[in-house]
Amino acid sequence: MTVATRAPSVDAWVQSFTEANNQDPEIQAHGKYFTCSYLLDMEAHTFVVRVVSGTIAQISVDPGPIDVPYQFAIRASAHTWGEFGKPVPAPMYHGIWAATFQRDMKLEGDVLVLMQNLRCLTRQIELLRSTGAPV
């Protein structure tokens, strides 16, 4: 897997993130019940990621208002997501709990669904370290 050196284009990221997830040994080993839809709000772009049984079935790019439903949202500035997209993130940009407690990240919506899928979701967000963040 190549390491991103600058922000990938949106289209390239959608493809690489989907492939990274769908080929990830940990998610594929433990994702039998990893099924949910969530919003990634990266300020410059938003994405609704729809996961079915550990596989990313669809990533909707910049959906319109009330266009694509989702269960919870992970929101942060483009700067924060850019830091998440580095191979070795700096302190407080190394996970959604860290950035929520100490930076500008917000976890919103039905957080219970996030908690129900926390193991695989944590790994999925860490895939940004190899794909980079598209902002």
Added chain:
Amino acid sequence: MSKISPVTGHYVTVDVDGLEYKVFYLENGQGQPLVCQHTAGAHNHQWRGLLEDPEITANYRVIAYDLPRHGKSDPPENTQWWTEEYQLSADHYANFIIALVDALELVDPIFMGSSFGGNIALQLAHRFPERFDAVIPVEGADYSPGFYLDWWQHPHANAAQVCASGTWDLMAPQSPEADRWKTWFYYSQGSEAFKGDLYFYSVDHDLRGKLGEIDTDKCAVVLMTGDYDYLTTPEDSARTASQIRNGEFIEMKDIGHFPMSENYPVFKGYLVQALDLIRTKTSARV
């Protein structure tokens, strides 16, 4: 050829506050007792690297116990503990450690604990300075609100995974993956105790305004905190140390909230500094 570790395990009965516990502890080494407390919801395997480190155990008797309700230390033997919600108080936690030190007949031990073990280290220095040569609060601070959460035991989520993956971000990405996963594994085992432990960590523990009362002539205090710890940050521990007379603080780089478990080689470098500082301070007392 068999590979048998020099680390041995024992049980000791501890009576404290009307409760009887059978406490499991691991130990190795000879010299000044170095009593080690694991983090909330975990157990003494977090100290596996230290327990088998010949350079440390040449001069210290490393004792890593499981707090009751953790690992191999059962809940109280003499109460219907299942009829009550577990909420660890600062009083009982501190009294338990004193009772354990008495039961093991330890003389002038150093106490080291991480996270809720770091916070109780500060409580011990405040309450019982005559009982310890020094304390090493790791990832500790005067006050650490915000982690007493219902998510750790929510019946609609997988508590084992919420506890284990909810604490994953407390570790640094630089720490070896295998050691982070061992730490994750320990956290998947302790969800029933974790929330009650955090009642102490985030609610009952509050030494704000009291740090100046710690008698460091009797008990030296050396705090150590990793820069990837989002819960008790280096700034929190530095603030705490600055309010303790002759308090010391060591910031640990590229490591997180479970330093002894997530990356022992990096932690050890800082621990040696702390032990050297303590030796300097205690030898100056005579």
